[in-house]
Amino acid sequence: MSCFQTITDYGLRSIGIGKRLLPKTDFTLCEHFTLIGSGMIWNIYFGLIALCTGFLLATLVAVGKNSKHYWIRKPAEWFVFLFRGSPLFIQFFLAYETFVLLPKVGIDINLGFIEITPETRWLTKAWLGATIVLFLNTAAYSGEIFYGALKSIPKGDVEAADAYGMTGWPRFKRIIWPTMLRLAWPAYTNEAIFLFHATTLVYFSGFPAWQQRGDALYYASYFADKTFNPFVPYPILGFYFVLLTLLVISIYGAINKRLNRHLPENQRQKIKYKPQIIR
Template identity: 75%
Template sequence: MSCWDTVQAYALRSVGIGERLLPRSDFTLCEQFTLIGSGMIWNIYFGVLALTAGFFLATALAVGKASPRALLRKPSEWFIFLFRGSPLFIQFFLAYETFVLLPKVGIDINLGFVELTAETRWLTRAWMGALIVLFLNTAAYSAEIFYGALRAVPKGELEAADAYGMTGWSRFRRITWPTMLRLAWPAYTNEAIFLFHATTLVFFSGFPAWRQKGDALYYANYFADKTFNPFVPYPIVAFYFVLLTLTVITLFGVVNARLNRHLPREQRRRIRLRVPLLR
């Protein structure tokens, strides 16, 4: 089988398209690059959806934590503390065990005038259950970043908004929120990078790979077990994630430039990659 044939057979295997059986022996470098690259589809899926949904929840949590009302502030504080205070791996494990306990036929929700059945069987699958965990986890970390940025919004800008008669939602949408994003964006970029890296934990936690359709690290582990040589598949995974990180930095850099377009060039905040040693 030529390398092109291998690409055609395995490039989309992680999503159920192409050959169903994995190669058993005589592994080529092309097969390892192709299958591990195929697994990256899942890493990108988890990262993009969790980051997109988590952004909006993080904004709400940051505003809630900054609220003077205890009814809004306390739930936000405890949510952020809970997901930042516990390891992500443990969150995956506890979530999977909780989802397994739910009835597979679904949960009946009686609204009085109508009864709805909420499907629960998909929660034990990684594409849904693990996505929920990643979504909640990144929302908590991002909320703390946004909260710090909210506290750092210059009072002069808020006073100027008050002088122009802006109050409530209008002031938040036009003054507070854009300034918060501008201040938080470099740190939020690092959170986005870490989130994509954290997606490698999905299939090594409680969520099993269905029909051997896993992410990049899942296939790398398969090749390392079969060849007893981890120095080929794992560097390939690292190579793909370096490319993914460069893509994230580039895209977030474009947004960062947009947020700071009104500032003089010497005052614009630049994105710097800082890899957290502990989380």
């Protein structure tokens, strides 16, 4: 079988397109790269969805934690404390067991004029349940990063906005939020990188893969188990994540440059990747 045929057969296998059965013997390097690369689709999916939705919640958490109102500030503080204070691996297992305990037929919600029954069985699947856990986890970490940036906004910027008569939402949208992002972006870039790396934990969690078509680590482990040689599939897996990290750094670097475009060159913050060994 040619490498092109292998890519055609297995390139999109992780999302249900292509051959259903995995190769059993005589594994080629092309099969390693193709199947592990196919699994990366799920890792990118987990990270991208969690990152986009988590960014919005993180902003709300940071604003809530910075609030002067007790009943707004305390829930935000406890949310950050719980998800930053417990290991992500444990969060996966607790979430899975919680979702399993929910009725599989759905939960009745009475809105007064209509009663709806949303399905709950999908929460036990990796594509949704694991994404929810990653979303909440990154929202807590990012919320703390944004909160620190909020506290670091120069008072002069806020006072200047007040002097121009800007209050409430206009002041937040035009002054506070852009400054918060500019100050937080280098640290937030590292959080985004770590989030994509953390998607490999989905393989070890209780969430089952969709129709046994798992992520990149699923295929790397498959090759390692079949060949008893982990020194081929796992370096390939690491290579893919290095490429993904470089892509994230490039995209976030471009956004960082955009956020700091009004500053002199010597005052612009550079993005530096600092790997987190322990979280």
